[in-house]
Amino acid sequence: MKDDGQPVLLFEQVSKWYGPVIGLNQVTLELRRGITGLVGANGSGKSTLLRLATGQLKPTLGRVTVRGVDAWEWRAKALVGYCPDNDAFYEDMPGREFVAAMARLCGFEKAEALRRTEAVLERVGMADRADRKIGGYSKGMRQRIKLAQALLNDPQMLVLDEPLSGIDPIGRQEMLELFRGLAAEGKCLLVSSHELEELEKLTDHVAILTRGRIAAVGTVTQIRDMLDDQPLSVRIDVHDPRRLATLLVNRLEVVGVELEPKVLANGTHESLIVRARNPRRFFEDFGKLVVSEELDVARLEPLDDTAHAVLGYLLGGSGKT
Amino acid sequence: MSRPAPSPHLLRYRTLNTARRGPWFGSVAIARSSLQLLAGRKMFWTLYIFSLLIFLLYFFGQYLQVFLEQRVSESLVRTGGVFGRTIRPDFFVNMLRDTLRMNGTADTYGDFMWTEGYIVMVLLAFAGSAIVGNDFRFNSLPFYLSKPIGRRHYLVGKALAIAVLVNAMTTIPGLCLYVEYGFIDTWEYYKNSTRLLFGILAYGAALTITLTLLLLVTATWLRRTVPLIMVWTAAFVMSRLVQRWLVDGLGLSPRWRLLDIWNDMYLFGQWCFGTNHLLLRPGNQIQPEYREATAVIVVVCLVCVWYLSRRVRAVEVVQ
Numbered sequence: 338m339k340d341d342g343q344p345v346l347l348f349e350q351v352s353k354w355y356g357p358v359i360g361l362n363q364v365t366l367e368l369r370r371g372i373t374g375l376v377g378a379n380g381s382g383k384s385t386l387l388r389l390a391t392g393q394l395k396p397t398l399g400r401v402t403v404r405g406v407d408a409w410e411w412r413a414k415a416l417v418g419y420c421p422d423n424d425a426f427y428e429d430m431p432g433r434e435f436v437a438a439m440a441r442l443c444g445f446e447k448a449e450a451l452r453r454t455e456a457v458l459e460r461v462g463m464a465d466r467a468d469r470k471i472g473g474y475s476k477g478m479r480q481r482i483k484l485a486q487a488l489l490n491d492p493q494m495l496v497l498d499e500p501l502s503g504i505d506p507i508g509r510q511e512m513l514e515l516f517r518g519l520a521a522e523g524k525c526l527l528v529s530s531h532e533l534e535e536l537e538k539l540t541d542h543v544a545i546l547t548r549g550r551i552a553a554v555g556t557v558t559q560i561r562d563m564l565d566d567q568p569l570s571v572r573i574d575v576h577d578p579r580r581l582a583t584l585l586v587n588r589l590e591v592v593g594v595e596l597e598p599k600v601l602a603n604g605t606h607e608s609l610i611v612r613a614r615n616p617r618r619f620f621e622d623f624g625k626l627v628v629s630e631e632l633d634v635a636r637l638e639p640l641d642d643t644a645h646a647v648l649g650y651l652l653g654g655s656g657k658t
Numbered sequence: 659m660s661r662p663a664p665s666p667h668l669l670r671y672r673t674l675n676t677a678r679r680g681p682w683f684g685s686v687a688i689a690r691s692s693l694q695l696l697a698g699r700k701m702f703w704t705l706y707i708f709s710l711l712i713f714l715l716y717f718f719g720q721y722l723q724v725f726l727e728q729r730v731s732e733s734l735v736r737t738g739g740v741f742g743r744t745i746r747p748d749f750f751v752n753m754l755r756d757t758l759r760m761n762g763t764a765d766t767y768g769d770f771m772w773t774e775g776y777i778v779m780v781l782l783a784f785a786g787s788a789i790v791g792n793d794f795r796f797n798s799l800p801f802y803l804s805k806p807i808g809r810r811h812y813l814v815g816k817a818l819a820i821a822v823l824v825n826a827m828t829t830i831p832g833l834c835l836y837v838e839y840g841f842i843d844t845w846e847y848y849k850n851s852t853r854l855l856f857g858i859l860a861y862g863a864a865l866t867i868t869l870t871l872l873l874l875v876t877a878t879w880l881r882r883t884v885p886l887i888m889v890w891t892a893a894f895v896m897s898r899l900v901q902r903w904l905v906d907g908l909g910l911s912p913r914w915r916l917l918d919i920w921n922d923m924y925l926f927g928q929w930c931f932g933t934n935h936l937l938l939r940p941g942n943q944i945q946p947e948y949r950e951a952t953a954v955i956v957v958v959c960l961v962c963v964w965y966l967s968r969r970v971r972a973v974e975v976v977q
Contacts, residue, residue, distance in 0.1 A: 393803045411807060429698055442687045442806075496804075
């Protein structure tokens with residue numbers, strides 16, 4: 338897929354009001370190829386953002402474009418695939434018929450619609466089960482059918498709202514593989530999910546939404562680095578933790594040093610927990626320190642640079658979404 | 659999913675711009691899938707068979723009337739054990755021509771479409787939630803609206819499906835009867851009855867537009883089948899009883915008959931057929947003016963359009 342330097346999805350100072358309630362507040366967002374996770378608490382504006390991105394809503398202010406075309410236009414929608422959260426289908430319709438109907442809705446001739454239907458059903462692993470009525474499908478099968486209809490138009494951008502919900506662990510792995518494959522083809526995937534652990538397996542590039550605003554966009558590490566007011570906690574397993582604590586405590590980046598509460602049988606501490614600002618500089622300095630002081634470091638483990646922790650800091654809570 | 663992962667090139671299709679049609683094609687696709695959905699229900703076929711029976715009654719009734727009038731010269735016809743072994747053809751001719759009006763006149767087509775309209779009304783009451791209501795009730799609209807179509811195309815698609823139903827049971831059979839009567843009468847019939855042809859098309863159009871808009875409004879508003887049937891019944895059956903009670907019972911102005919939208923459409927149809935207002939049947943009921951009935955239909959349609967435009971905008975609200 339060509340990349341002409343133009344972003345696939347572009348939000349320019351977008352606001353969306355529902356009467357007196359603001360759903361999205363001056364959001365600017367630029368997405369290119371690859372997978373981006375969209376995270377945020379309930380009511381943070383995720384659904385509004387996804388609906389604006391898929392052209393289902395018009396922004397009150399600002400502009401949303403897909404490859405330079407207004408997202409509201411049908412030409413832009415032709416570049417987008419959307420897998421919604423809800424799975425309210427025509428229960429009496431077989432899955433294959435539903436996907437074929439959606440293909441016709443995309444504007445494809447009958448033969449082409451049938452060809453694409455078979456291709457996408459094969460790709461999501463539903464080809465052999467698609468003749469059953471949707472009413473008899475499990476949650477996971479419904480997810481696959483939803484994904485199939487989103488892939489029909491070979492979209493440049495795929496918007497997935499809770500795509501892993503209800504899928505068993507093996508199915509999840511298959512779905513994650515499928516998403517990675519689509520990203521490898523050069524597609525732009527915007528994945529909204531409350532399941533941060535699964536999302537982290539898929540991508541480390543996230544957009545965090547809170548109260549209708551984009552709080553941060555980037556890799557989890559980049560976002561974590563920017564959180565100066567929330568020092569990074571690092572656990573260091575070292576032969577002599579007390580000596581290391583003495584060496585670290587004078588460093589500018591280090592704001593706290595704590596000996597691990599767990600005490601070994603011989604009375605010594607096993608490890609040290611360091612809280613440091615500006616993690617990148619800290620790790621550079623720490624590397625030099627280890628070499629110069631010939632420290633015997635067994636393990637180095639950042640404790641709060643996961644998406645969950647980052648989200649917790651940004652949302653000011655537990656990070657639960 | 660035990661099969662090996664398919665090739666990532668599986669979805670490499672040809673260039674998008676050459677492979678697809680515009681958004682209006684999507685409306686046709688919506689109409690088609692709605693009709694498919696309906697065709698899978700037994701209720702639809704039961705009501706359709708009823709409608710077909712009415713059509714066959716008129717179809718063979720017209721043929722019988724002409725046949726008896728022109729071919730049977732005897733005053734009594736032996737029928738075996740039926741009708742007391744013998745019947746008088748002129749009795750049947752009079753019944754078919756004067757009572758049932760199966761004689762290729764404005765009354766034939768007006769009465770036929772009026773009667774078929776009742777079946778259509780019942781069918782639409784049941785079909786409304788399946789065609790439109792469920793999309794709003796289960797919030798399925800994102801599936802449609804994320805595809806390369808707009809809200810307008812969605813509504814047009816649904817309206818198209820309803821229009822196909824209405825026309826398949828009123829206008830098209832009406833045209834068939836018109837063509838049939840020309841065949842069993844003389845070719846001159848077509849030449850002399852162009853007004854009837856216009857009437858069939860215009861009455862059919864009025865039924866189509868009004869019923870389509872009313873169904874879209876009630877289905878998007880109520881969504882579920884039972885409330886939809888109740889409101890639909892109130893609109894078409896209760897209003898008829900009320901207008902009769904007000905005009906025939908209390909002796910109020912015939913304008914109160916305008917409450918009955920079904921009657922208004924019938925009056926509009928008769929106007930298009932060119933029927934003299936004084937000869938409207940039943941003769942003992944004074945009817946409001948044709949233009950008044952037409953005005954009511956126009957107002958109802960405009961209100962429906964206004965509601966739908968508001969409703970379409972309201973779809974934006976995330977519930």
